Amino acid sequence: MIDTQFIEELASKAPTPGGGGASAYAGALASALASMVGNLTVGKKKYAEVEERVQAELIELESTRHHLLELIDEDARAFEPLAAAYGMPKGTEAEKSAQNEALQAALVDACEVPLEIMVTCLEVIESCVFMARHGSVLALSDAGAAVVIAKGALQAASLNVVINLGSMADEERASLYRGQMEDLLAAGNSMADEVYADVLERLS
């Protein structure tokens, strides 16, 4: 039986979980699938030479999986002050100023949480690269499936950074975040594309 509570909450008009939570959840799915590849590899004679590295990667994947699940809640928490700030009155100059101050403070977390989701999705992609190269060949399609889901999660999280950067007044900070986002995206996309193409070729 599949618990569909998260999926039904995501579908509802409640703003959280939203794109951030969905991207973290998709990243956790990818991480779990990469773990399956590792778990189908350990203890097999054929893969004895990489046993230790697979074990280490499995510990890493357990950590990224749990971290991504935590980030679903963190994303929802970061949204609360943002929604509150967007809802503040803007009638007088004093109100406008207070609203903007609250908004700018809230935008920092609202960018940093999806950036952390991206960092963790990139770690998942790196683990998928390892599993596609060194994991059991019987689970090669699963390593490939994990990497394309992780890439989707990475790109999805990046859109949550982009939308919040758009309202950020502190240009220096915005530029820093934009640079981090672009680097994470470029690294993840290129690694994922390479592994996907390689898996496709080896399966065909």
Added chain:
Amino acid sequence: MIDTQFIEELASKAPTPGGGGASAYAGALASALASMVGNLTVGKKKYAEVEERVQAELIELESTRHHLLELIDEDARAFEPLAAAYGMPKGTEAEKSAQNEALQAALVDACEVPLEIMVTCLEVIESCVFMARHGSVLALSDAGAAVVIAKGALQAASLNVVINLGSMADEERASLYRGQMEDLLAAGNSMADEVYADVLERLS
């Protein structure tokens, strides 16, 4: 609270849920996120003109979401006879022949279920296109996040078709399935890439 049972089962060495189940689950996440966009659009004066179409799209999305969740179980059911066939003895010619017959029969479902996951992910992508174009602009990043997750799910499911096509003896059937898979992939990738680029541009 997030129920992590599915994710933990996915991470285990049990072969199901595997790549097929994970792709269906990721597709369901994308479908749910697209529904959120629709649910944030209906009832708003600004979007009164598209209200009926959004309502129709929401019914469609509820159907694809539930279908994808069912396909997780169907994928696991399709794997059982496949695993059984791979495990049959191949000592004598008679055994080899019986094994091959069981394997070939099992491969049909093992291709058709991920193809059905792909068909349904393509429907999700089409709904995401609609939501990105006509849904509330306040949820534009969510429509974009949904489409990239759905694309990852589509590609992940395609790898499960590919791996099973590799063992299929009936070349005519294999060629039919391969053609369907390539068409679904081409259509989904191009639609998703276009929407993602459009969302990025409008958010930046």
